[in-house]
Amino acid sequence: MQTVQDAAALRAVIRGWRGQGLTVGFVPTMGNLHAGHHSLIKLARARADRVVASVFVNPTQFGPNEDFERYPRTLVQDQVGLAEQECDLLFAPDVTTLYPFGAEQSVSIHVPLLTETLEGAHRPGHFDGVATVVCKLFNLVQPDLAVFGQKDFQQLKVIERMVRDLSLPVKIMGAATLRADDGLALSSRNQYLSPEQRALAPQIYATLQQMRDLIAKGHAWPVVEQAAASKLARAGFEPDYAAIRRVEDLSEPGEGETEGLVALIAARLGTTRLIDNLPFD
Ligand SMILES: Nc1ncnc2c1ncn2[C@@H]1O[C@H](COP(=O)(O)OP(=O)(O)OP(=O)(O)O)[C@@H](O)[C@H]1O
Ligand SMILES: CC(C)(CO)[C@@H](O)C(=O)[O-]
Numbered sequence: 001m002q003t004v005q006d007a008a009a010l011r012a013v014i015r016g017w018r019g020q021g022l023t024v025g026f027v028p029t030m031g032n033l034h035a036g037h038h039s040l041i042k043l044a045r046a047r048a049d050r051v052v053a054s055v056f057v058n059p060t061q062f063g064p065n066e067d068f069e070r071y072p073r074t075l076v077q078d079q080v081g082l083a084e085q086e087c088d089l090l091f092a093p094d095v096t097t098l099y100p101f102g103a104e105q106s107v108s109i110h111v112p113l114l115t116e117t118l119e120g121a122h123r124p125g126h127f128d129g130v131a132t133v134v135c136k137l138f139n140l141v142q143p144d145l146a147v148f149g150q151k152d153f154q155q156l157k158v159i160e161r162m163v164r165d166l167s168l169p170v171k172i173m174g175a176a177t178l179r180a181d182d183g184l185a186l187s188s189r190n191q192y193l194s195p196e197q198r199a200l201a202p203q204i205y206a207t208l209q210q211m212r213d214l215i216a217k218g219h220a221w222p223v224v225e226q227a228a229a230s231k232l233a234r235a236g237f238e239p240d241y242a243a244i245r246r247v248e249d250l251s252e253p254g255e256g257e258t259e260g261l262v263a264l265i266a267a268r269l270g271t272t273r274l275i276d277n278l279p280f281d
């Protein structure tokens with residue numbers, strides 16, 4: 001597997017593949033890759049002739065008090081994992097390739113409404129950073145398809161919306177969330193957890209399952225949300241939200257609505273913020 005850092009080298013490889021009539025699948029990441037990311041590569045492999053992954057810790061999607069500085073950067077280890085997954089090309093740009101005028105002076109993409117709730121409400125500006133960098137990466141890689149994890153459920157929705165609204169010529173695919181045996185969704189941020197916090201963390205997924213079961217039994221969604229947040233707080237989490245929303249657009253369900261819903265949780269254990277979700281069908 002080849003690694004390229006600059007746009008010209010990336011374009012040269014892609015042009016070569018295009019010349020041979022090959023299709024390109026793309027998996028954008030922030031690195032520190034785990035089996036969840038590898039499953040995305042596998043899906044891209046199955047659907048495209050060549051697979052490009054990117055590793056870039058995008059400054060514009062982190063708030064001022066978030067973990068941009070301490071986010072784990074493990075490029076050599078990531079290269080080994082990607083090569084094992086038969087990824088064809090790693091694009092690992094530096095910040096000036098993606099932000100030639102500096103991050104503060106960048107054109108910014110804002111997806112309205114969908115980004116005002118849940119993660120967007122708790123991480124102001126986060127999805128502008130995500131949409132902007134993903135659009136820039138799509139323009140550089142020009143993939144036929146791109147794979148995103150359902151673990152970042154709202155992110156997947158935001159990207160789908162951006163692609164449709166801007167008529168970007170890329171097919172977006174969602175990949176199922178990979179979990180540890182105890183249910184905890186794999187995430188680069190799990191390694192911030194102390195052993196005690198790691199033992200508590202699977203309660204997020206257990207709570208999502210309980211939320212699903214309570215809705216199936218006919219409980220009202222605002223009551224289910226309240227019960228989930230209280231349970232997490234009692235267990236030692238600081239929940240940002242425990243929400244039941246429509247899969248379609250993450251809007252609030254109507255009274256008695258039980259179809260096409262998803263439960264989503266964001267909760268902090270100490271300084272580590274974890275997110276997870278469970279679509280009901
Ligand atoms: N457990 C998982 N299963 C499937 N896909 C995942 C999983 N974790 C992350 N992804 C997906 O991998 C892509 C890159 O995510 P990212 O690099 O932020 O990894 P992460 O482990 O989620 O890190 P973070 O700690 O930032 O949440 C995203 O599309 C994300 O949804
Ligand atoms: C899509 C992404 C790579 C954009 O920086 C990031 O938000 C992520 O890793 O999910």
Ligand code: BAL
Nearest residue numbers: 030061062126152155
């Ligand atoms: N996985 C989403 C990227 C972020 O948390 O910033």
